[in-house]
Amino acid sequence: MSSPVQVPYQSFVKIDLESSSSRYMQIANQLINAIQRGFLISGTKLPGTRSMASILGEHRKTIVAAYDELDAQGWVEVIPNKGTFVLSEKKSKKNRFSPISNNQLAQYPKETGYSFEKTNLLDNPFDYANCELIFNDGTPDVRLNQMDQLSRVYSSNIKRKNNQKKFGYYNQEGSEYFKENLSNYLNLSRGLHISKNNLLITRSTEMSVYIISQILLRPLDSVVVASLSYFSVNMIFQKSGARIFQVPIDDEGIDVEAVRTLCMKQPIRMLYLTPHHHYPTTVTLSAQRRIDLLALSSEYGFVILEDDYDYDFHYDKSAVLPLASSDTEGMVIYVGSFGKSLAPGFRTGFVVAPENVMREMRKYLGIIDRQGDVLMEQVLGEMIEEGEIHRHLKKSLKIYQQRRDEFASLLKNELGDYVDFKIPTGGLAIWTEWDSSINLMKLAAMCQKNQLFIPRTLLYQSRSVTAMRLGFGHLNEEEMRESVEVVKKVLR
Template identity: 35%
Template sequence: MWKPDRSSSKSLYQQIADDLERRISYGEFPPGSLLPSERKLAEQLGVNRSTVILAYAELRALGIIESHTGSGTRVSKYKWGVTPTHTPNWHRYVEGGSFLPNLPFLRRIREVLQQDKSMIDFASGELASDLSPVEEINILMGENHYTEYLGYDNPQGFVPLREELVSYLSQYRDIRTTESSILITSGSQQSLFLITQCLLTPGDAVAIEDPSYCYSLPMFQSAGLRLFRLPVDDKGVRPEDIRSLYKKHRIKMIFINPNFQNPTGAVLDADRRIELLDVASELGLPIVEDDPFSLTAYDGSPPQPLKSIDPIGSVLYIGSFSKIAASGLRIGWMVAPHSVVERLADARQQMDFGLSVVPQRVAAQFLKSHYFQPHLGRLRTHLLYKRDLLIEALQHELPDLVSFTIPQGGLHLWCKIIPEVNDNKLLEESIRRGVIFVPGSVYGSDSGYVRFTFARARADEIRSGISKFAAALRGVLC
């Protein structure tokens, strides 16, 4: 985001006025569109509200904007004396469409993190740079010398990457498959999107965990799906609940994250895994297994995936590099029957003609390199260290105010705040103090739950971040 230059001889308010006038002239703010409030713009630009008031006054004097009590400040519809009779009503278009925006809490979190780089980040569900194989990937990228034509690749994915994934899935996840049954995607989220758009229809009922990452994805509502809850306890979901949901709602698909579940960190019990597959096969229901965290198991023994014990092909298996290597590579995969892979690859080709071959080539090289296994070992060690720092800080700062179950893998700690608390007030007070997290209600829980992600914050920030959170919590409880 543009910020005024405090070393410039031009006043701050004049710089702000000039920038807004430029953006209005470029059509970023069309005639009649609402501008940010004085308070919000001042926060975004890091200036006093009085400075924004002066900038708006300058633009009003030029006839570029208009302010009316109760309706805010808008770009003038009669700017420069011209009546824009054919200007589209962009607000109506933005509010329309079938694809819903992100949840308000998530939009607020994204906005804060973009504006304030000093914020201690317990919200972002990705690895920090010190946990990613940055040096190794730089070396591999330096070894790439392209001689062939860099055109559109196979919509199912780069063949050498799919071949490497066959070996990877066999070695690390005990999944036997072939390259023709693998679809490369731009991460787990695109896999979920393709499934909801291509294999289900509006009005279909699906079962998702409660709480669940899926609640935070408006793509499910955008697809017109009806969501029904499978409560998660310390052993994961209860398979008998699926039979009950099927009888009541005729669910058509089950979405599950059985290993270090997001957000709770729970691992589906071994007996429940077998029972879940039995129930699904009895009812003829497909299971979508999202498995991004397994290889982060701190003891080096990842839980067994459902797919590895699926005898009849009920499971669509989703994996990703985002939580074990680098989210910026944008590499995920799905293991599915070939007919499903062909259907989804056709749909994905209509969207983007297939992924870039460059990151796919790097991912393939990384998987087969001698760097991969040592990286996993370092990742587990560092995640365990950060998890312990977070737990120690919570026990020191809030011994009687939060409860949690200690996860044995993954990136998240799921906390219950013991006193009743308002999610919005707690989040805003935490932001004011310089720390941010994801409220549990984003995942379908009641108010009073918090997901702390410990993979993004630096180790030396964790103690101070929890101290700031503790002060915020006590502040809103007073």
């Protein structure tokens, strides 16, 4: 056990000077109460009598008498030359009795004494299982991360004297060094024309969308999303009070004419889309539809919230530049995540927007994330400046492309009678469409019994669609084969 002095005894041992009970019995009874409530767990070493007397401001003889009472009742064990230790009920050899009735025993309340608003909108959609194999919606393989190099850069930054002063105060603005390097990186890789003043650094894409929704959305505002869209973002929109309207998607991305029809019927405040690889179907928004959406946004005055969640992962050709790179009217807010190919603790979210709305975003960020993470941002900025991010991404992309091709081959050869799909040009997942006679929930349940976990957030089944978004990035070749074999076995 840790040092007994660290336990806040004075917080739960209080002497009532007006009580008819003696001081040592009050101390003994309250220590028993602390043991019953779990404040003092089995094996805890109580302070010596002199130390406890100093802590409680009592005479040592009073503490000695209290410890003797605890020993007599079987709550503690006195070991010569070692100290006094709390006993569990199983270890106690003495018949104990509790001087405190059940009514007197203090317990933390199970429910509040006040009412509050409850919501089902934010119920956790994620589920977990302890299986040997897991499908997800497309995440990198942490085993490919260069942890030695990351830890070296992190350690060197925290040891530098000129950095230490930066960590001693709250900094909601983030690292200026990181924002300068990130803005340069985004300009080069995504064709943007921004400065550090157009950047907001957040913890995640979800935090970015939350801040944006707080500023731009009001109750009953209309937000347009694709008929299949990212559920977490939809939850944020709904919680803000917005009305969500869905429009169809096809092989060229979101249906622009359907968006136009909605605009003609009612005011639209925002359009949310993932044009690079649509979530969850992975299709890329065509060039013509990008032009049409920008024109439509300018004509009807709605905000385009562009989520580029996996821009860095493209294989077959150069990535299509985001809508934000062609926005001249200030209608696009661009959000994404940086360092997705790195370990989770080294990733960060960001928002790109004109400076006037950026000033409002920083106010909200200052409330929900005042301290920021300047150290991690310094590390990322250094990795950008030294080219480590580019080298690591270039190396890992070759591996992910091989895994994509291997996974596609397995799906075609082993499950071709049940599933149809198109090989995506990028990303870490494949959108698979299944025979409509297959119950995907039952399929997932049976796979789980065979040590393959398929979360319900990957399943899309209705009258019009029977599909799964299956991530391959986190699986090596052997794990892919085993996972596909489990599905094949269950289907047969």
